[in-house]
Amino acid sequence: MAIISVAPGTQLRCAHCGEDCPDHKILLGDKPFCCEGCKLVYELLNENDLCDYYTLNSNPGQSQRLPVRKDKFAFLDDQNIRQQLIHFHDDTQTHVTFYIPHIHCSSCLWLLENLHRLDSGVQRVTVNFAKKEALIIFRQQETSLRHIAETLTSIGYEPYISLKDLGREKPRIQRDLIYRLGVAGFCFANIMLLSFPEYFSQYGYADVKMNHVFRWLNLTLSLPVFFYSAQVFFRSAWGGLKSGFLNIDLPIVLAIIVTFVRSLTDVFTDTGAGYFDSMTGIVFFMLIGRVLQDKTYQGLSFDRDYTAYFPIAVSVLKNGQEVPTALPDIRINDTLLIHHQELIPADGILVKGNAIIDYSFVTGEAVPVHKTAGEIVYAGGKQLEGNIEILSIKEVAQSYLTSLWNRQELRTPQEEQPSFIHLLSRYFTWVVLAIAIITATYWWAHDPARIWPAVTAVLIIACPCALLLASTFTNGHILRILSRRRLYLRNAAAIERLADIDHIVFDKTGTLTGKAAASISYHGMPLTMEKLRAIGSLAAQSTHPLSKMIVAFCGKDDNLPIRNFRSVQASGISGWAQYYFIQLGNAAFTETTKTISTDGSTVYISIDGRQTGYFIVRHHYREGVVALLEHLQKKYALSLLSGDNDAESNYLQKVMGPAATLRFTQQPADKLGYILSLQKQGQRVLMIGDGLNDAGALKQSDIGISLTENSNNFTPASDGILEADQLTQLPRFIRTCKNNKRIIVITFIISLLYNFIGLFFAVQGILSPLTAAILMPASSISIVLLTYGLSEWMGRP
Amino acid sequence: MSVIMILLGASLLVAIFFLAAFIWSVKNGQFEDDFSPAHRILFEVKPAETTCKSGHACTNKNCKSRICKP
Numbered sequence: 001m002a003i004i005s006v007a008p009g010t011q012l013r014c015a016h017c018g019e020d021c022p023d024h025k026i027l028l029g030d031k032p033f034c035c036e037g038c039k040l041v042y043e044l045l046n047e048n049d050l051c052d053y054y055t056l057n058s059n060p061g062q063s064q065r066l067p068v069r070k071d072k073f074a075f076l077d078d079q080n081i082r083q084q085l086i087h088f089h090d091d092t093q094t095h096v097t098f099y100i101p102h103i104h105c106s107s108c109l110w111l112l113e114n115l116h117r118l119d120s121g122v123q124r125v126t127v128n129f130a131k132k133e134a135l136i137i138f139r140q141q142e143t144s145l146r147h148i149a150e151t152l153t154s155i156g157y158e159p160y161i162s163l164k165d166l167g168r169e170k171p172r173i174q175r176d177l178i179y180r181l182g183v184a185g186f187c188f189a190n191i192m193l194l195s196f197p198e199y200f201s202q203y204g205y206a207d208v209k210m211n212h213v214f215r216w217l218n219l220t221l222s223l224p225v226f227f228y229s230a231q232v233f234f235r236s237a238w239g240g241l242k243s244g245f246l247n248i249d250l251p252i253v254l255a256i257i258v259t260f261v262r263s264l265t266d267v268f269t270d271t272g273a274g275y276f277d278s279m280t281g282i283v284f285f286m287l288i289g290r291v292l293q294d295k296t297y298q299g300l301s302f303d304r305d306y307t308a309y310f311p312i313a314v315s316v317l318k319n320g321q322e323v324p325t326a327l328p329d330i331r332i333n334d335t336l337l338i339h340h341q342e343l344i345p346a347d348g349i350l351v352k353g354n355a356i357i358d359y360s361f362v363t364g365e366a367v368p369v370h371k372t373a374g375e376i377v378y379a380g381g382k383q384l385e386g387n388i389e390i391l392s393i394k395e396v397a398q399s400y401l402t403s404l405w406n407r408q409e410l411r412t413p414q415e416e417q418p419s420f421i422h423l424l425s426r427y428f429t430w431v432v433l434a435i436a437i438i439t440a441t442y443w444w445a446h447d448p449a450r451i452w453p454a455v456t457a458v459l460i461i462a463c464p465c466a467l468l469l470a471s472t473f474t475n476g477h478i479l480r481i482l483s484r485r486r487l488y489l490r491n492a493a494a495i496e497r498l499a500d501i502d503h504i505v506f507d508k509t510g511t512l513t514g515k516a517a518a519s520i521s522y523h524g525m526p527l528t529m530e531k532l533r534a535i536g537s538l539a540a541q542s543t544h545p546l547s548k549m550i551v552a553f554c555g556k557d558d559n560l561p562i563r564n565f566r567s568v569q570a571s572g573i574s575g576w577a578q579y580y581f582i583q584l585g586n587a588a589f590t591e592t593t594k595t596i597s598t599d600g601s602t603v604y605i606s607i608d609g610r611q612t613g614y615f616i617v618r619h620h621y622r623e624g625v626v627a628l629l630e631h632l633q634k635k636y637a638l639s640l641l642s643g644d645n646d647a648e649s650n651y652l653q654k655v656m657g658p659a660a661t662l663r664f665t666q667q668p669a670d671k672l673g674y675i676l677s678l679q680k681q682g683q684r685v686l687m688i689g690d691g692l693n694d695a696g697a698l699k700q701s702d703i704g705i706s707l708t709e710n711s712n713n714f715t716p717a718s719d720g721i722l723e724a725d726q727l728t729q730l731p732r733f734i735r736t737c738k739n740n741k742r743i744i745v746i747t748f749i750i751s752l753l754y755n756f757i758g759l760f761f762a763v764q765g766i767l768s769p770l771t772a773a774i775l776m777p778a779s780s781i782s783i784v785l786l787t788y789g790l791s792e793w794m795g796r797p
Numbered sequence: 798m799s800v801i802m803i804l805l806g807a808s809l810l811v812a813i814f815f816l817a818a819f820i821w822s823v824k825n826g827q828f829e830d831d832f833s834p835a836h837r838i839l840f841e842v843k844p845a846e847t848t849c850k851s852g853h854a855c856t857n858k859n860c861k862s863r864i865c866k867p
Binding site: 052106109110113126127128129130131175178179182183186189190193194210213217 | 801802805808809812813815816819820823824828829830831832833836837839840841
C-alpha cells in the first residue's frame with residue numbers, strides 16, 4: 001500500500017486534544033479539531049467562558065473520537081447504587097469522590113475546580129492530583145449525581161466507576177509512621193542539645209546542678225521515643241519471635257532496651273548521663289529509613305482484581321424496559337443488554353444481536369471472536385459492535401473469570417522468602433553475644449565492677465542498626481531510581497526477588513506485541529486497482545476481523561455489485577464482485593496448493609479459480625523486543641505463554657532461542673499452572689504480562705510485572721508496574737536490583753569498621769557518652785550518604 | 798544560672814509548638830498532594846463580567862441584569 005508521507009509540522013493538530021486532524025477539516029474559527037466530539041467540548045467551554053483551559057496548557061484535552069453512550073450513567077439514578085458511592089450527605093448537600101483517570105495537568109485541575117460554572121448545583125470541587133480523584137460537593141436539590149457524571153463526561157473527564165467502588169471502604173493512609181518519626185526527631189534534637197554540656201563536662205564547663213536538670217530532662221524526653229516511636233521495632237521483633245524467626249529487628253530491640261536500661265540506671269544512681277542521645281538517634285534514623293523504604297506510589301494500585309475492571313451496573317431488560325442493576329444483584333436467567341464497547345459481566349447465552357467479542361482481556365487472543373445467537377459468551381469479553389442481549393446462566397461471582405480469583409493457590413498468601421538482611425543479622429547477633437560473653441568473663445576475672453558497664457556498652461555499640469539503615473536507605477533509593485525509569489515496584493522485598501530470578505516468562509499479546517494495530521501485507525502477483533477494490537468490496541460483506549483489515553488495506557467501492565456471497569465458518573468467504581469470482585480464506589478453502597509457512601495469519605486469495613497471492617497479517621512486536629530476547633536468553637531461561645494461536649511460533653522460536661518453551665492457546669488457568677510447575681522445579685520466575693488473563697500467573701510468580709501503555713491505565717494485581725516503552729530496559733532493571741544487594745553488603749562492611757572502633761572502647765568499659773554521641777550519628781550519616789552515592793553511581797545511565 | 802532554666806523551658810515550649818504544628822499538618826493531609834495546592838494558587842480569578850450579554854460596556858458594578866440598556 002502506498003504510504004502518504006506528510007512533512008512534519010504541516011499536519012494540523014486538534015486544538016482540544018493535540019491529535020492529528022483528518023483531511024476533511026473540522027474548524028471553528030481558526031481552530032482545527034480532530035473530531036466532532038472535541039469540537040463540542042470546545043464549544044461548551046467557550047460558551048461558559050472557560051477557555052482559560054486551553055491557555056494554561058496546550059492541547060490538554062482527551063480525544064473524543066469514541067462517543068460515550070448517552071445513558072451510560074443512568075444507573076446513578078438508582079438509589080441503592082448511589083447510596084454506596086457517596087460518602088456523606090445531609091438535607092442540603094452530598095459529597096462524592098470520583099476517580100477520573102484523565103487528570104494529568106494543571107488545566108485539568110483548573111477546569112474541574114470550576115465545574116460550578118457548568119453546573120450551578122455543584123458547590124465545590126477539590127482535586128487530589130496525586131490520586132487523580134475529585135471530591136465533589138453538590139446540592140442534591142439542584143443537580144443529581146448522574147447529571148454531574150454526565151457533565152464531567154461531556155467535557156472529557158469521564159469518571160471511572162467500577163464494581164470495586166461498590167460498598168467498600170477505602171483504605172486509610174498510613175500516617176502512623178510519620179507521627180512516630182516526628183516525635184522521635186523532636187526528642188532526638190532536644191536531647192542532643194541538652195547533652196552538649198555533658199560532652200564538655202570533662203573540660204571544666206560542668207555545673208553540677210545544671211547537669212542534674214539536663215539529665216532528668218533527657219530522661220523525660222526519651223520516654224516518648226522508647227514507648228511510642230520505637231514500638232514499630234518492638235512489634236516486628238515480637239512478631240518474628242512468635243513465628244520462630246529471628247529477624248533483624250530483634251538485635252536492634254535488644255540494643256534499644258539495653259541502652260535505655262543502662263541510661264536509666266546511670267541517671268538514677270547518679271553515675272553518668274546515659275546514652276539517651278544515641279538511643280533516640282538510632283530510632284530516629286531507622287524510622288527515616290523505614291519511611292523512605294515504605295513510600296508508596298499513590299497514583300498506582302498494585303492490588304486490582306477483576307472488580308476494578310467490571311462496570312458497577314448493567315442494563316437488565318425487564319418487561320421490555322431497561323433497568324440499571326448493580327452487578328451483585330444480577331440473577332440467573334436475567335436478560336442483560338450489553339451495549340457497544342461494554343464488558344460482559346456474567347457468563348450467559350447470546351440471545352439477540354451480532355456478537356463480536358474481544359476476549360484479549362481474558363485470554364490474550366488478539367483476534368476478536370464472532371458469536372451467533374445460542375452460543376455461550378463468557379464474562380470479561382468486550383462487545384465490539386452494536387448491542388447484544390444475553391441471558392445470564394451464572395451470577396457474577398460464579399463466572400469463569402471470577403472463579404479464577406477464588407482458586408486456592410491465589411488465596412493462600414505465599415510464604416515470604418526472608419531477606420538476606422535477616423540472615424546476615426543473625427550471624428551478627430551471635431558474634432556480638434560472643435563478644436559480650438568474652439568481655440564479661442574477662443572483667444569477672446579482673447575487675448567485677450566493670451562487667452556491667454563493659455557488657456552494656458558492647459551491646460549498645462554493636463547494634464546492627466547500621467545494617468538496617470544501609471538496607472532501608474538503599475532499598476528506598478533503588479526504588480526511586482527504578483521509578484525514574486518508570487518501573488514502579490510494590491515494595492522493597494520485590495527488589496530482592498527481581499535480583500534473584502532465573503526464569504523469565506513472557507505473555508505475547510500486549511506484552512511482546514504492542515497494543516497498536518497489526519500490519520498487513522500482500523504477496524503474490526501484482527493486482528490491478530480494480531481487482532484490489534473488488535477484493536475489498538467482497539471482504540466488506542464479512543464482519544470477521546481479518547476481513548476488516550483486508551478492507552482497510554484494499555479499500556472498497558460501495559457501488560460494486562456483490563452476488564452469491566457465501567461465508568463458511570472458520571474457512572473463508574467467496575462471491576462475485578462485478579466480473580470477478582473471488583475466494584478469500586485458508587488454503588483448503590481457496591484450493592491453494594502452494595501453502596507457505598509465515599510468521600503471521602495468512603489469508604489466501606484466488607480470483608476466478610486462479611491463485612493470485614496471499615495476505616499476511618502480523619502483529620507488531622515492540623521496538624527492541626527482538627534484541628531484548630536475544631540478550632536475555634544468554635542469561636535466563638525464557639518461556640512464552642500466549643492465549644493466541646501458534647501462527648507466529650516459528651518466528652518466536654527463532655528469536656527466543658531453541659531452549660525457550662513456547663506455549664500457545666493458553667487459558668488463564670494454564671498460565672498459572674505452568675508457573676506453578678516451574679516453581680516446583682525450584683526455579684524463581686519473573687512473569688511479565690499485561691492483561692487480566694495473566695493475573696493469576698502474575699500473582700503466582702515470584703515476581704510479576706505488569707506492563708502498561710501509560711501509568712493511568714489499569715493493570716492487574718502484580719508486584720511491579722512497568723511502562724511499556726521501557727520493556728527493553730529489563731536487563732538493566734535486573735542489574736540495578738542486583739546492585740542493591742552489593743551496595744548493602746559494602747556499606748555493611750564499612751559500618752563494621754565503625755563497630756570495631758566502638759568495640760575497642762566498649763570492651764574496656766571506657767565508652768564515654770561523647771564517643772558514642774560522635775560515633776553514632778557519624779556512622780549513620782556516612783552510611784546514608786554512601787548508599788546514596790553508590791546507588792546513584794551504580795544506577796547511572 | 799536560673800536564666801538558663803527559663804530559656805530551657807521557653808525553647809522546649811517552642812519546639813513542642815512546632816512538633817504539634819507538624820503533626821497537625823500531616824493529619825490535615827498537607828503532604829499528600831504536592832501538585833494541586835502549588836498550581837491552584839497561580840490560577841487567576843477573573844473579575845466578574847463587565848459586559849452584559851447585550852454587549853454594552855457596563856460601569857455599574859452592582860447591576861445584576863444580564864441584558865441592560867446603555
